[in-house]
Each structure stands twice: as structure tokens, then as C-alpha cells.
Amino acid sequence: MIDLKPAGQLFVLACAAIISYLWLRYKHIRSVPAGTVHNAPREADASETSPRHTSANRPPLEILYHGPTDAAEGPVEVDIVAVHGLGSNVDWSWTWQDKSGRRPPVHWLKDLEMLPAVVPNARIMVYSYESRWHANAPKTRLHLCGKDFIDALHNFRNDVPGRPIIFIGHSLGGLVIQYALLLADKDEKFKYLPKNVVGFIALGCPFKGTKMQSIPDIIARFMVLANSHQGIIRDLVYGSDTLRDQLDALCQLINTLSIPTCCFFELYATDYGIRFGCPGYIKGMVCLLRGIATELANPAIQVVREESACIDGWPKKPVQTDHLKMNKYSGPEDRSFRSVSAVIKDMYAGARDVLGHRNATTQNCYFVVPFGRNENFVGRKSILQQLLGRIPPSANQYDCQRTAIEGLGGIGKTQIALEVAYQVRDKHPDCSVFWVPAVDATSFENAHRDIGRQLGVKGIEDDKADVKMLVKAALGHKSAGSWLMIVDNTDDIKLVTSLSEYLPSNRKGSVLFTTRDHSVVSSLDISPKGLINIGEMSREESFEMLKKYVKQESRWHDMKSTTELLDLLADLPLAIRQASAYMFQNGIPTTKYLRYCQSSDKDMVKLLSEDFQDRGRYDASKNPVAMTWLISFEHISQSRPLAAQYLRFICFLAEKDIPISLLPPGRSELEIDKAIGTLKGYAFIMERNEPDSFDIHRLVRLVMRNWLQTNGEWQEWVTKVSQRLTDKYPFPKHENRAIWVRYLPHVLQLRNECADKETGLLFNVAESYSQLGKYNEAEQMYRQTLELRERVLGRKHPDTLTNMNNLAAVLDRQGKYEEAEKMDRQTLELRERVLGKEHPSTLGSMNNLASVLNKQGKYEEAEKMHRQTLELREQVLGKEHPDTLRSKANLDICLQAKTDKGL
Template identity: 45%
Template sequence: MSTTEARRGLRRIFPVGDAPDDATIDIIAIHGLGTESPRTWEFKKKQGDGVVNWLSDRDMLPAALPTARIFTYDWNANYFAHAPAQTLLGHADTLLGLIAEGRGSQTRPIIFIASCFGGLILAEAINRAAQEGSTYRRILLSTVGILFLATPFQGSDAAKQARWQVLVGGIMGEQASDQLIKDLEQNHDFVRQRIQKFTEIANAEAVRLPLSCFFETRRTEMLRRVLSPRWAKRLATGSTSKILVTESSACLHGFPRQGLDATHSGMNKFRGPECPNFKLVKDAVKQLAENASAILARRADCKPIISSPATGRRHSQDNASEVPDAANRHWIVPFGRNKQFVGRETFLADLLARILPTADQDDCQRTAIEGLGGVGKTQIALEAAYRIRNAQPDCSVFWVPAVDARAFENAYRAIGQQLKVPGIEKEKADVKGLVKAALSDESVGNWVLIIDNADDMKLLFGDTAVDDHLPFSRKGSILVTTRNHELGLRLVESESCIIPVEEMSRHEALEMLRNNLKADQMINTSSNDALLDFLANLPLAIRQASAYMAKTQISTTKYLNLCTSSDEDTIALLSKDFEDRHRYPNIQNAVATTWLISFEQILDHDPLAADYLRFMCFLAGKDIPYSLLPPAETLKTVEAIGTLKAYGFITQRKGTGTYDIHRLVQISMLSWLARKGEQEEWTAKVLERLADVFPWPEHENREEWMRYLPHAQHALQLWKGADDTEATVRLLHNVGESFYKLGKYEEAEQMIRQGLQLWEKVLGKEHPNTLMSINNLASILVSQGKYKEAEQMHRQGLQLREKVLGKEHPDTLTSINNLGSVLNSQGKYKEAEQMHRQGLQLREKVLGKEHPHTLTSINNLGTVLNSQGKYKEAEQMHRRALQLREKVLGKEHPDTLDSINNLAGVLNSQGKYKEAEQMHRQALQLREKVLGKEHPHTLTSINNVGIMLWNQRRYKEAEQLLRQALQLREKVLGKEHPGTLRTKNNLIRCLRERSQRASFDS
């Protein structure tokens, strides 16, 4: 027997040897055509570095699932010279037999990983295990998940007459069997029927087999299968490279799919634990393993769909939908089962473990499903109802909508009628009291009462006192769905009995979206993900979006463009109603409507919470500080925040006093305010509050204004100029100055220009605040290299300040200083020096010798002296400024860092390169820490360190830093900014000098 033949069969590869068998799950991997184990699972490292086997290496799949047994199934994938397609599928029986022999009576869950043609073998094995009388049904019921890796369910996407030729030839090359290809072509319909059968079994109620399909996204070079790599590379063209198994062939409709950045042969080979492809596959396997117990529990009392080997017709043995009523069993659920329900397996397993009447024989347990409107509470409860019916045929299920008093009483009356409660038909019957008494009688048997949409506090605990009419029986269980945490807590009386519904996982959301759309509507995977991001994986929003796309036949890309084009379009789409047989009739299903119902309830019983929600809809949705909210009594504020959290409109970040609000909730609220005519009023309130709390930005209060900045910016974006109050202008200036300090000059200019226009309109052209705006705008223009306009504005500001405030007013002295700086930037050194000496003299007189503004004048005078070649005096000035700034402002203040940079510059001018380099590096390190890596001043330091290295003829290091500075300055400041052009010129000169030096040395 050859080594290859000895390896065939089922072989455990982890754990190896006589390791103790305490495994909790089995994983079985099946290879594809033209290969064998372990080669097919191995990634070859560089020459001599060995291989990575992701199935057996301890830091790969075994690390993710240490309690798993991992097997490979090897079959003869190379002998198809004369074999028909049925022989390929015949390996299914061998696989089932080996599994059954190896497991005995074991019921441990199984996950299959099937690569390429191995997936066809596995699909056929599932078909055969489901046949009537099959001895392998236990294997089917133990299978908790399958991963298909590029399995060709539809062959290749080549021309029809060559669909299998391209695929088999691309895999096996010269060893490709003409007979196999011919037979697959002739029996393509046979293969397709077997896959269709597999899909039916996987979808059957009693099986519901979780599976994921992975497809390749990189082309295979076909010439490599018949030529040497060298010749294949030479002759390769676009027409000779193909995706062997495309997404449409590798994926089954209605099941999750995921692309891997790999060619066909790389779909089952991963270079290490950090490989992105491996992480995707590993996470999918882990998810299946985590859901295993829930899947097995669901199947415990069900039998699989089976088929007659002779006819292939589908039927069921005690099919779940045909379970006969027990003697005391009643069923009142107003909706059919939602066949498009996806995911939530872990949640449902937890829920069913709690709410079955048999879960607690000493009490009538109460459980609440809680979450934001549209998160899927009703659909989860509906799926739970059907699973209870299947799992416990003797358990009655009663559904009561709590949307209003009439709906509640009508549902109770229907229960009473089915239970044949005496007196229930009388005109003035106490329906709720009679039904409560009937269900409290244990002779009725086991029951689950589902109270859906229990959101109205008045209905539950007000005059109608619905809560007083909930029954108690040790054979009963009550399940409540609510979006109101406070109400849910009052109903179930314990936090431990509340199960919050989180947003769907991306995997579940994508599956839900795919259920309602055609493949060509979801062809752009990036648009699919972006749309689900926008919809926050919210089930109702996904259902509404997919209904609209299905109706209009547009793609996810087009729908996403509609959503993001404007808030008006977004709210219009969110307000579109749609048909859904699994939701209440005569009630709009639109997402926006669902949320506004909750808001009306909040408005009714907690006005402060409603005000806070109005306020928050004008802010950035993430990280909203508690301190931004309008002040109120502490107790009322706590209760209002609690109300918004209870309804799921906001969430609190762990360990912080900040909150997040759903973006779609914000848009819905803004639309509601506009319809009510309240938007302008609330815009003014929000801007006034922000102006009151937003401080003038300084280095010392940086943390505070940085926290408020995104919210002020967002509110100002919503402001449309209707509110020209002083508060709005103050906020514009504070936000503009914040952007200036962050080096975001374009945003700063936009804000300050708006503020200047409003100051002129509200206060007049000569008001001190208007003059301050002129000065600030001119300073921002200087930072952008717009020197002429800046000089003009500084001269205008200086003239008006001297007139209005006087020649020695501190603001006038600021104008003198700033005009001197812009003159220096333009090379007007003599006039600049004169202005700086005048400004320094006056500031020392008016403000004192250690005032920060005085120190700025010393620094600026040193800069203009350096520009004129007066290096000794310049160095003296900069050393003085640095010493005083360290003393007065601290060693990490941005002004202190400016002094370090400027002193280094004058040292460089004198040829003191080592000391200059040391200081420039110090400035760079501190600027990166204090200002950030892309702040314009940090980029100046990068440029200056590069120049220092150049001066020392360290050309390679200099070139690297100058290129970095140029790239970042182009990105941050623009290609035409003077600073960018200076860096570009420095780099050119450095490269030229390096080249000349090299020529000279040679």
C-alpha cells in the first residue's frame, strides 16, 4: 500500500497521540480535487522556513477552539481517468460510514469544512443522511455548521459548454481527466439537482443547518497549470487568468457568503494567525461552535426532513408544522412564521431556556425582551413562539398586543373564548379578570403568555391597570417585549429577568438584506457594508430598505446614495411604509414612525427627557458629555437620562459621563421638529447653550474644548443663519479659534469669516468684537500663506483699534505685533523690525516684562533679526524668550515649543549644527506629543530636522525627512502653500547637492 493510500480515510490531526479526549466538538475537513492532506491545508513559507497547517498548528485553529477534535477526510481525488460524476459523489457514503464508525453512540456536535469538490461530496453526504431509513441520521442531527471554501455548486462561470472544463483544467492542469469533464458536462443537471436537494434539507425546519460560503476574489493564472512559472509569467495575459469558482457559483442563495483575498488554490491555505483570510474563516468556525448547543437543543424534539430514495419527494416525519394539538393545548398567535427570520441563535437559546414553563416549576416566571424600536423584539418573540410549539406540543401559546387598551382586551377575549371561560361572552363581562382567573388555574396546563409592545406606562400601570390582570400559575410563563426599560423592570421586578436585544451582527444583517434582494442588487460588497453601517444593522431599517429596493429594483449602491444625499431624502426613505405580514395591520411599519411613537410617550410622562432628546439631535451622535445638557434639578436630570436610556434612544459609554445617540434617531427627531415648527427655536436654544459652555480655547483648557468641539461644529452645520444672536457669533469664533489651534486653517477661516460678517451686522464695523474678528481672520490667512490679504486686514485692524481703543490698549498692541509678523513673512524686514520693537516696548510698559504677550513680542523680534542676519542679537532674544516661556508657561506649552524651534533656527544660521539638531529634535518630539503628528507646526519641525541633517551632509536621512514633510504639508496645507513650496525647494536642493557631491567624490 502506498503512503498516499495509507493516509486516506478519516484521520485525527488534533490533538495528536494519546492526548486525553475531553473534546466538546468535532471538526472534519474535506479536501478538493487533485490534492491530498496535509498538503492541501499547508501554506509554504519562504524557502527553508517550513509550512503552516492552519488545521493542526497549535497557534492556528486549535488556539481558537482548544477543546475541539480536528480531523481530515482524505479521498482518492486523482483517479478519475474513466470515472463518472456519480463516483465523485459516491465518496459521500464512505465519509458517512467512517464518521459513524469513529463516533459510535457519541452525539458530540460536528462542524464540516469542505474545500472545492469536497463540498459536493459533503452536500451529497447530507442528502443521504436525510433519506428515509438512513442509519446516518444521527450525523445529520449532530451537524451544527458547514463552511464551504470555493465549492463549485454551479461549475465555472465560463461558457456553458466549458463550465467544468475550465474548472477541472484549472485545478488539475495536465492531469485533468477528459472523461470526468465530459461526464460533468453531461450530468450538470444531475449535480445541480443534488445541490438543490441539499439546500432544501439545510433549510428544513427540523434541520436549519447553519452554513457559510467563501469565494475567491483573485484570478488563477491558467498557464501555470501547464507551463513553468517562468514561461507562464512571460506569456500571461488578461485572458489567461480566471476566477475559477466565482461568487455566483460558490454561494448558495439565502446563506451567508464572504469573499477571501485569494486565488482558488489559496482558499484553504493561510500564512499565519494574523492572516486576514484566516481570521475570517476562524471567526466563522468559532461562531458555529458557540451556537452549537443552541442548535442541538432546538433539534432535540424534531425529526429531520427525509426523502424517499426511490422518488426523491419531500415529506416529513412528525413535521414541526404538522404536530397535532395535545388535549390541553391552545394556540393564539396572530402571525405566520417569519421564514426570513435570521440569526439570533444564542439569544433565542437563552430566551427559551428561561421562558418554557418547565424551566421553573415553583414560580410563574416573567421575562422581558428590551430594546430600541425596530431592533427586532417582536420577530424574536414570534420565532420563540413557534419554537415553543415545536419543542413542547402540550404547551399553549397566547399572544397579546399591548399597543392600546382595545387591542389588549380583544386579545384577552379571544383567549377566553378559546378556553371556553364561562361568562366571557356577556356584554359587561370583566374580560381581563375572567381570563386572569382562568389562566391562573393550573388545570389549564402549561402556557406561555406573550405581551408584545408593552411600551405605554399608562396602559400598563394607569387606570386600565393591565399589570393587575396578568395571571399567575406555576405552569405558566409571561414574556414581555418592550422598548421601555423602566416599564420592563416594573413588570418583571428584576434586572436578571430582562434580556436586552443588541443590534444584529454584520453577518446576520447581511443575511437579512440578502433574503429580500436579487444577487445583482447586491453586487457591490462595499456598498452593502456601507449601507448596513448607515442603518446600524437595525432589522426594521434593513427590512424597510430592502422592501423599497425590491419594489423599485434599485441596487444597494443607489439606495445608499439616496440615503446619504441629504437628511431630507433620508427621512423620506425612513418614513416609507411597507407591507409586512409579520407586523400589526393598520400600524405604520416605517422606522421613523416607530421611533416617534416612543417620543410621544416620553413627551407625555417626562418632558425634561423629551427636551434632552430634542437637544441631543443637534449634536454629534457620539460621546455627548453630560455637562453639555441644559442644567436642571439633579434628580430630574438623572430621571430624564434614565428615561432616554430606558427607551434605547441613548446609550451611556462605560465608565464615563458621555452618551451616544443613534444617527437615524437624530434625523427622525429633526424632521419631527421641522414639521412641528420648532426647529428654529431649538436651534437657537442649542447654540446659546453651547456658546455658554464652550470656553475660549487655550492650551490649558484643551481637553475641555476638544470634548465640546465636534458637537459645536455639528450644531453650527445645522444652523442656517436664521438666528443671528450674539451667542451664535461667540460660538463661531470659539470654534474657529479651536480649529486654528489644531492647525485646521480652512475650517478656521470659514468659521471666523461667518463670525466677522455677523459681528459687523449685529454690532457694527468698529465694535471691539468686530475688530477682534478682523485680527483673528488675518492671522488665519497668514497661516495659509495669504500674506497680501492678511497684511491689508492687519493694517485695517490696527488703524481701527488705535481709533476706538487707543494706541496703548493691549488689543492695539496685538495688532502691531501681528502686522510685524506678516511683514516679516513677506521680506519687509526693516518695517517688521520697527513694528516689533515698538510692540515690545509698549507691551513691557503696559503688560509687564513677563506677560505671555510680551514674551511673544520678544520671540517675534528675534525672528525678524534672524531674517536680517543679525544672528547674535537674534540668539540673545530667543534664549531670553525661551527661558521666560519655560518659567511662565511651562516646558510643553506650544509657545515654549515655538521658542525652542526658533532658537534652533538661529543656531543653524550660525553653523552650530549639533546644538541646533538637538533642539529641533526636542521640538519635534514635544510637538508630536502636544499638537499631534499632522499639525502644521509639527510638520515645520520635521522640515527643520531634515535641513539640519542636510547641513551636516547626512543626505539619506535628510531626504527621508524632507520627503515626509513634503508629503504631509501637501496633504495638510496644500501644494501651493508657501511652507509646502519651501519644503519642496529644500528637497530639490538637497538632492542636487547630494548628486553633485557624489560626482565630485568620484
């Protein structure tokens, strides 16, 4: 075993590449007599092609056999197009050579006794592209080859655009055909081309890549110093994600159009060294690089293995040869030719039937959708991909799929479903699409009547007919073909329950629902895999949407204002649509619209309530964001009263991290869970990582607060929320810090709306600020609370006196000693009068006053008061009481301060 370090491997590889290049050129000079013209195709080095053979000097498509020359033989009925593989040349790729020289070359695509004899009424042509892996191919990509191929076909066949096509691809040529078909299917200009394909023959095509990919890559780097990193060679890495995705898309297209296919795979290994007259040489060089000397004894390599060349569900046939010879046949009796040509003959014979069935299927499909395609639709690519992989009936041949798009009103569910409807129509022309609004029972029935008319259902016009049941029966029959039904706005759980028996079911059918209510998903028995939750758009998507609707760059070019506006609108599609419509209609920029929104909540709600025209919604007069959510609120109020109460309650709290423990109690834990689940189901509130808390959507909160004011419920709910927070908010201590710190943002949100009698809550908040070291905020809150308590409770009330004491303490902590002293004296005087001189609270005030006197340097008075406090605490509380010991320590501090000052 040879063990080489990386540097040594690179050196050996370079030397081997140089030797190989010199050896090949030597072989070439020795084998070609002077003056020889390269005009005969032969199995030689791919680089041995004269200038006239290069793809740059010839048209992309060339006819090898024009079809019948005699009118009596009939017209040309099919085009057969062959595409060669990697490292090949269109002149010799399809040609068999007799190495002994006794027999002439055989070109099976054009020699009259070969394929033209099998399909005489076909026009046979070849496509030429640069595939030399050691020259220009590393600079070419499959995507570019596919694009060039489809352009060439379109231009070449413009006089016979509807003529059937059979493709033959050898090796990489099959992938070029694959890319061309997929590109054409996505482009309206070329979409007709895949619909005319009646056959696809793959000769050793590496649909899943090849493990031989690294060999030409290595040699190409050193022989021509080419960078193949982005080229065809790199496109062939075995098992790559790109090849897998492309293959999935091709299979879907093949299945949709029912294109006949056949995969041929090689049975023998290939020795690439034979092509250069040095059997085993290339394999030996690669093995040397890898340090595996034992592999030199087995120089043959299987280029495209069966698992890569054959696709599940497609017919497959073996070829009794290797990869280099599976597209070269010696004559009419060649067993490989007979096998391949038989398949071509069958595809040729069945071309009319395939197209007839395809056209009949397409003609019997219906597209009953009330809205046009939204040309301004942006983003949501991952969601669309997920839906398109699930909802086409062909995605599950064993069951009628049920899928639901769930999300907040205005999040874009209907627009996503609409885009999906058009994409299914384009990608699956054999699939009918029906749109059924479930806004109410009438719209549901009317949509079914329209569907019944399209299907020609008997009795559909009868006034007494059960329209919904008739349509269900029609779509349940196998003659209905493939269909997708989109049931939009399934938000009313009672309505959905009553109509669910009319939902059709057929293994060739699929039903897609859009809903705001998660309970609808459960009632329709939709599996978790079938549920797709929709959130706000990404910032890039939001910005792109705003630009599309506002149109003029001058109105959104201020990126700071535009970003702030999108923040305010929470990247909600309907809100962005409404804002952009207002800006477009009134000719204002984002800066001014943002200023309107920020001026007051009332103005913000007014803007969210503005009507605007949108053809993609059912009622142009009810488009506003506010109206959309209030409809959902009405549904909740009827089905889940406690959930509606909770929504009223939480709109007074902060938006983030709302603990469930703050909510009013329900009759049972089950009822509470259902209420919270309902709000989550409508996406009014969003789950957090913590199981006991949630967030409320910013705009939902704003609209709900406005609704309470408009309907006269504001003060009632302010009082209820204040009382609940007063009951739940504890007096702040170190041991309960986790609780009050979490509750504090919600109390602060309610601060300016608290009723006067809820002074206990404000007092606790003031103390919370003090505990957090926010003394300025604590002072302001204590002063506000003191003013309220003096007015409501009176100056001598114990709670008022406690408030004065704590305010003095906060002033002390801020260094406002004179104000603190004044407040402490007032508190002490009132406590002595109300509580008595020996009351613990009075003694606490004496201690506080002594301490603030000490801080101001009034040591004599401070000492005297500390001694009085100590003496009284010893008498009242005892010498070992913590407060007594604290007084003793304070007296020592005072005495030490006097000593330090020399007093």
C-alpha cells in the first residue's frame, strides 16, 4: 500500500497528468499519418475533433434523416431528437466503428437500414452542445445547456409546434433533456413543448449522479488547468441535493403528462483507458493518487450504476455492453439496437393515442376560481413548496388528502391558496380546481351549484335539489378525474360542522382548507402533517410587497421610516396592503403615513379601518384589517365566551410574556385551556417557549382596545383588570422576586388607567422600582400614590403613613437628605400621634430620621435619637430582636462618625 501525504499526492498527480498528456499526444501523432483529414467519425480521443466539428461552428440542431421523400409514404409524424453525453461529439457519439477496418462505420440514427427503417415517418435529428470535460465543458452548466436546448427546439420547430417528440438521451444528454423539460414547463412561452413529448429514452443517464465524477474533474484540472468547480462535471456528484430535487420535479412532470419512458442501463464495466489506447491507465493513475495500489489489477469502472440510471416506476431494460458502447450499434441485428429501437417503435406507434388521451384529460378539467391571479403576490416560497408537494391528488394515490392553512386573519391565507390554485393548474393540467367560500351557508351552496353546472350534473338546476350532495356524488365518482377543492374561510366551527358531511372524498381528489380557528382543523380530522401554520411575512417579503403596491420609489426610499412602518404593521400582509393602498391613493410617502400611525392609537385604528379595493377578497367594502379581526372576535364570542373575556382582559396588558396565572379564573382548568387554545387557534395570541405564558399580536391588541371604547366596555374592563392585578401582584421581596418581576411590565402597561382605589397596586409597583434600584421611578410612583392616599384615605391613615415613610427612604437613597429629613419628621410626628410613641412603626420612623440626620453630619441630634430608639426597642421588642440590634449598630456608626470628626 502506498501512503502519500497531501503534498506528495498533488505532486504525483501533477506528474501523472503531464505524462498522460504527453503520452496521448504521442499516440495521436503516431496514429495519424501526415496530411490525414479528420473527416471520418471514429472511437478516438474526444479532443481529436477538427474545428468544423466543434459545437461553436455548427447549428445546435441538425437533421440526420428528413423522413419520407415520397408523398405516397405519408407525412412526417414524429420528431426524434437525440442528445449525446459527456465528453462526446455529435459526429462520432452515435457511430459504431469496426477497429479492424473491414466494415464501414454505422450511424444508427441516420443509416437507412437502421432507425429510419424502424420508424420511416419520423424526422430524426441531433442536438449538439459543448460537453468536452477536458476543454470547455467545465465552464458550462446543465441549466445553460437545458435553456439553449429548449430555445433551439422552439425556434427549429416553429412551423410544426404541435408535432409529437421522442427524446433519446445518452448519459449526460438525458440530464440536458431533463433540464430542458423542467425549464419549459415553468415558462408560458415554452409550456407547449413538454405537452407534445410522447417518449423519453434514457441510455445510461446519471439521474442520481455518478461516482466516476471525480476522475474527469481531476484530469481536467491538470491537463487544461480548467476550473470545473461550477461546471458540468461538478453537476454530476453522486447523490447531490440538486440532482435529487431535479429528478423529483421530472418525475412529477412525467406522471402529470403520462409521458412514456424507458431506462436502459449498462451491464458491463467501462475501461476509459481503452479510448486512449492505454487500457487501465486512467484507473491506475487515480488509484495511485489514492494510495490503493491493489486496485490496479481491476482497471474497469461501472460509470452509471443501475440505481442511478433507473427510476422507480419507469420501465427499465439492461444493455449487454458498457457505458461507451450502449449508444453505438453495429447493425440491424445488434441485440442492443433491437432492444432500443423496439421501444422507440412502440413510442412512435402510440404517439397519437398519448396526445389524444392527454388532450382529452386536459379538456375535461375545470378551473372554477372566482378571483384572478394576484400578479403582486410575493414570497412564501417555502410554504408554497410544502403545499405543492402535498395537495396535488397525485401526491397520494391511496387517499383523499386533507390539508389546512391556519393563521391570523389578514395573514395571507386566501392569497396563498389562490396562488396555489394557479400553480396546480399550471403544473397539473389534468387536475380540476374548484374554489368554495365557506363565509356562510349560502356562499357554500352557491359555489357548489357553479361547480355542478361546470360538471354538467343532472338535476343541479332543480330548486328542490340537494346541490351539495349532488356535487359530492359527482366528485366521488372515478369519472371526475383528478381534482382539488379549496374551501376558503372555514372559520365558523358551527357552520363547518354542519357542512362537513358534504365534503367530497375520492382517491383522485384533495381538499385544502383555510381557517383562523384551530378547532376547525380538529373537527375536520386533519392530521398534524396536513396542518400548515402561517406567520407574518419576512422583512424582505414585506418590503417587496410594499414596493409592488406603492409603486413609486420616492414614497418608500426613506428606509428608516419604511422599516419603522413595517415594524408597526408587524409584517402583516393585509395591513401592508391596506397601508400601501392608502399611500398610493393619497400620494403620501411612508414617512407621513408613519407619522399618522404614531400620533395616537385612535389614528392608527382609523387607518386600519380604512376601506380599500382588493379583487382578491369577497367583499370590497369589508377589507379593513380591523373588520377582519372583529369578525373573528364575533365567532369567538358565540362559541367560547371565556376566550372572548380573556381577549378583552389581555388587551390591557403588555404584548409579551403574559402569564396564564394573571388571567381571571374559569370554572375549571379544562375550560381555561379551551379558551386559551381558541385564542391561539385564531392566532390572536402566540405561544412562547415557556408553557405558561403567551404573547398577543400588537395590532390585535390595538383593535380590541378600540372596540372596547366604541362599545362602552372600557371602564368596566379597566376596573376588572386593576382588581385582578391588585390581587395577584405581591408586595415585592427578595424571595418572591421571580413573580413580581414577571408581573411588573403588565402592571406598568395599566398604570395610567388604574382607578384611584387601586393605590395598593401602585404602592407595590413603587416598592418594586426601589428594589430594582430605579429610585427616580420609585419616587415618582410613591408621590403619585401618596397623593391618592391622602385624598382617599386621609393623611393619618396607616397606609398613608407607610407611603410617607417609604418615600422618605427613597429620597434618602438618592442623597436628597433634606427632603428625606423633612418627610421623616412629618411621618414620625403623625405616627406618634396616631399609633403611639412605642409602636414598632413609630420606632422605625425614629430610626430612619436618626440615620438621615447622621448622613447630614448632625451627629448630636442623631446620637440622641438613636439612643431613644434603642432604649424603646429594648423595652418593647427585647434586647435580642433584630430591630433592636439594628438600632445598636446604627448608634455605633454614629459614635464612630463623631470620633472620626474629632467631636
